[in-house]
Amino acid sequence: MIGGGQLARMTHQAAIALGQTLRVLAASPEDPAAQVSPDVVIGAHTDADALARVAEGAAALTFDHEHVPTELLAALVDAGVNVAPPPQALIHAQDKVVMRRRLEELGAPIPRFAEVAEPSDVDAFAARIDGPIVVKTARGGYDGRGVTLAADLAEARAVTERYLADGTAVLLEERVDMRRELSALVARSPFGQGAAWPVVQSVQRDGICVEVIAPAPNLDDDLRGAAEQLGLRLAGELGVVGVLAVELFETVDGTLLVNELAMRPHNTGHWTMNGAVTSQFEQHLRAVLDYPLGATAPIAPVTVMANVLGAAHAPEMGMDERLHHLFARLPEAKVHLYGKSERPGRKIGHVNVLGAAGGSVDDAAYVAEVRERAVRAAHWLSHGEWTDGWDEHGA
Structure with a gap:
């Protein structure tokens, strides 16, 4: 790897x-x-x-x-x-311009976009879409880097000019009026076998995924099926081998638009480590080694993944002691730490919490309770403080 x-x-x-x-x-x-x-x-x-x-x-x-x-x-x-995946497939996850062109050829639902050769292209695109603009670097951006939600045309033009002056290729997109972000995670083997996990909802903050709810609550069955089929179709059309994450916008009018592609295990699939029959990491290996793919069914009504991000100021309490207190209070939390030093905003781990049997992902109170536990656990590991004011020593 x-x-x-x-x-x-x-x-x-x-x-x-x-x-x-x-x-x-x-x-x-x-x-x-x-x-x-x-x-x-x-x-x-x-x-x-x-x-x-x-x-x-x-x-x-x-x-x-x-x-x-x-x-x-x-x-x-x-x-x-x-x-695996081969370079002719991987290029679509490397270069956003190449990806947008190919998805357009395939008839996949995407935001309106434009390639940029000179700053005047920004004005032409703004006139065409008559709405807010997102400026993206064609290559290299992740976790919100290389993406600017321009406040107005002047900012879009200024950001574009700065990128072009640095020799960076630029892509313009319309800003989508969305309800939420979804992710369709699939896998494909060289033999052509495909498998899809349930579509999930991802929660973003400052361009970074902070939480994933699996499956996505209150998702229309037709839309869920369309997202899974889109993921499998793109994996086949692009010649993907391994895991493919198709990040999606669910718009306010109930349609899907493809945002990004990733051809590797993905943050929105971390929940599968504890919440699915086959994890995305095992599945990726099965695919690249051309083994038959594993079952993707969830093993709980809902699983919530919360990322552990480095706090603005690292807690005085060491991580080992934080783990001690977390496991004493939330023994059901499944913790995955990455062996990274702590610095502000850095992904240093994640926590998975599974909902109890008998619940429903469409029950708002049930999902909220599982989310609260996952977020509480992740926040504790990040900050050394409980979101509900619990005093671990006084208790």
Whole structure:
């Protein structure tokens, strides 16, 4: 796996259960996956020699991020390496302009967009859509980086000019009037088998996913089916091997629009580690190794994943003591920590909480109670304080 982050770390856990060894290309021995994998190559994902070393003798080469130059991957393919997903598929998760063009060709529902060659293109696009504009870098953005929700035309023009001056390709999109964000997570094998997990709702703050509710509450059956089928169709049309996350907008008028694609395990699939028959990490390995895919059914009426983000000021209480108090108070919480140092806004782990049997994902009170426990647990691990004022020592 190219990349030594938390996705590779959690994929390594799944590899152990399958009797496999996961070799990792990490930038540093301190990377999350490098801390736990016995087979690590230290190097850059832009270094052809490092890529060749990590691929040598491997049954398959896959990714925990999409930033490897496709020309380097094409050279590996030419050398006989089984790259999964292949570079001709991965490019659609690397370059938003390429992705938008291809989705338009396939008739997939997308926001109106425009490629930018010069600043005047912003004015032309604004006149065409007559509404707010989102300015995106075509490559490299994630967790809200490289995305500007322009307040007005002047800001859209200024941001575009700054990107273009830096030699950065720019994509313009209309800002969607949405009800919420959804994610359709699917997997596809080289044999062509596909599998879809339930569509989930993701909650974003400052461009970062902070919470996932699985399945998405009060989602129309037709819309749910359409989202799952869209994910499976795109996986097939684009030639994906492995996990594909299709991030979606559910608009206020009840339609779906594709926002982003990711061809790897994804934050919106972390709930599957405890809440589904087969986790996204096991499924990704099954797919790239061309095993039959696993069952994707949920094992609880609702599972809520809450990300543990570094606090503005790290708590005086160490993480081990925070875990002690969390497990004493919420023994049902399933914690996954990434081995990262704490810094503001950094994803250092996540918590999964499953709802009790007999509930319904469409019962607002039931879902709210599970959400509260998951958020309370994650906030405690981040800040060392309880959202409900609990005094762990006084209690």
